[in-house]
Amino acid sequence: MSQRSDLRRRRATLEDEWSRAVSLVKSTGSAPSSYQALRHEVAESWVRSLPSVDPARDSAPVTDGGAIQHRWTDSLLRRPVSALSDELRSIADDAGFVTAVTDESGTIMWTCAGQDMRRRAERVNFAPGGRWDEQAMGTNALSLALRTGRPSTVFSAEHVVNALHGWVCYCAPIHGPDGHVLGVLDLSTTWDRSHPLAMSTVRGLVSAIEAGLRSESPRPSRTDLPRLRLSCMGEEKAVREGVTLPLRPRQLEILTLLALEPDGFSPERLREALYGDRPVTASTFKAEISHLRRALGGGVATRRYALTAPVSCDAVDVLRALESGDADTALRLYRGPLLPRSEAPGIEEWRTRLEVAVREAVLASTRPEHALRYGERAPYDAEVHEHALRLLDRADARRAIPAGRLTTALRD
Template identity: 80%
Template sequence: MSQRSDLRRRRATLESEWSRWVPRMRTAGPKPSGFGALRHDVTESWERSLSSVDPARDSAPVADGGAVQQRWSGSPLRRPVDDLADELRSIAEDAGFVTAVTDESGTILWTCGGRTMRRRAERVNFAPGGRWDEPAMGTNALSLALRTGRPSSVFSAEHLVAALHGWVCYCAPVHGPDGDVLGVLDMSTTWDRSNPLAMSTVRSLVATIEARLRAEPPPLTPRSPKPVRLTCLGAEQAVREGVPLPLPPRQLEILTLLALDPDGFSPERLREALYGDRTVTASTFKAEISHLRRALDGGVTTRRYALTTPVSCDAAEVLRALEQGDAETALRLYRGPLLPRSAAPGIEAWRTHLEVAVRQAVLASTRPEHALRYGERAPYDTEVHEHALRLLDQRDTRRAIAVGRLATALRD
């Protein structure tokens, strides 16, 4: 109870100092000095930051999402952080923290923590893509650690931005084997959970990451990933360099979903697209992802699932042709329903979307061969057969085909 009271008094004192000095400093007034509640490195950072950061801003600016994903894929920190991911998540969730890893510029590349804290952090863009360098977000533990190359903590109203006054952050830079700063590891939580042991934890984790970086062999020259051809319309096959990949149906479903949505899936969204309301253990779901990742030589990103291996897909090509108004190409490629045996909700939704889109393109076309070609795959679609008859000349011998199909459809 005494610790909570001390924290509350400290926060009130800092809020008072912030309210007193920050407005003055914004108008080029004197910076604070001689006040025990304000650290020199904090006030120096305030002074630097105010030229580019509005203390009233509500969240960090965000870098381009695709670029962030690429930077994390190529970051030297990724492998050691992935190796420690379970431990980092356990610490963050048990202690009520959000843990983040940035690159050398202060852009967050990876986070973990309990759902409640992550949602709270996301409101200020303390999430992948958020920029937390000093020119972008002012005084905070990440920006100080990057600037000084030393561990740093920032409590409540020591943050320049008022939206962060409810937080306390503990941060330490991660140095590569050559001594360069590669990024920082940060653990943040609400001010009332401030605990000096958090800094010890951050230092220990950073020491482990740095030890793993020193132990890693020099990086090999990356090989270009081998492209995969995915056929999922009326068939189910993935081929690489002429050799079929031995993917079971569930992994073909995952590959198809990722190919049709290149922006990728959160784990929750992909799991719902695969299983819907069915109860499936997390280990079963992750095992399917892991097996597909191995089959693609690591070509699926972690955390947010997306393809890094080039995959050409007939269904995606049909959609692209329709977007360009090329019904001829779309019909040539559309050889049947999407993964016809699949009952995955996400696949069923795409299957319906493709069927409706191709059919509408046929009905909008003025070329009778389009209706005839589609009608061969849709023998009971009377509207398509009638459309073919309207487009065919009375002397066109192909009318017999459309008449026969229409008669069959009406009889059944």
């Protein structure tokens, strides 16, 4: 009871300091030069943050989710964090925390939490793709840990953004074998659960991640990767060393989902992605996973389903090409919709995301070749054909192609 009272008093004091600082910024456009109740590093961060970060903003800005997934796939942190995932999830579930890992820029790449804390976190975009650097979200534990290179705690109204005053966050930077900071590990919860042992937990977890980084063997080169090639754009097959694997449609759906979401699925989420609301027994679902695992010779983790062996996938390659602005490669690989015969909800969702991403890249391109090529696979998309006509010179003989397609599209 005494600890809760101390926390309440501390929070009230900080709220008074925060109100004074925000009022001064609104009236004069500058932050106070000194503070009474703030730690030195927090006060310095307020001075930097308040002139440019709106304290009334309700959430963090977000980076494209697809891009974050692939950055996480390539991150040096993914394997050592995955090795600790059971422990991290246990801490999140048992102690009521949100656990997060960022990259070196402060963008969240991975999180886990119980249902209630996940909802709270998602309201402020404390989720993959959320940007938590000081320029984006002002004073917070993630931005301080990255800026100082030291473990950091930020409690309640020490946060510049008012929407975060209900939180306490504990962070420590993660260093690679060469000493460079690769990101931070964060444990966050509500302010009333603040506990002095939380920081020692963070430090211990970071030490384990750094040990995992040191013990990892060098990554294979691209020429060593992967023996299995999954083709799911307009076709449905998996080929290993020149031999097509005899996978059933459901197993191809599972393999495609795992390739597109390398962080993996809980059993409940994967089952929902495959079957939706259909009544399917647990044994049927597990049998499909087992069949796929046998066909691959392993390669699928248990408990949380994720690929443990490298798989190249044309849908993943399309996304990476779009992220790098390479529309030529994206359109070359985009041979049609994702697993066109599949009715699995998770596949349908990814199919739409890919179609929209490719189409938007075509409409943003100033090269008529892109609209012409995409138009082959979208004969009824009048907007694409009109875009091609706008880009083609009136003397260009190729105008006949989109003109004919447009006539057909408008007629139907």
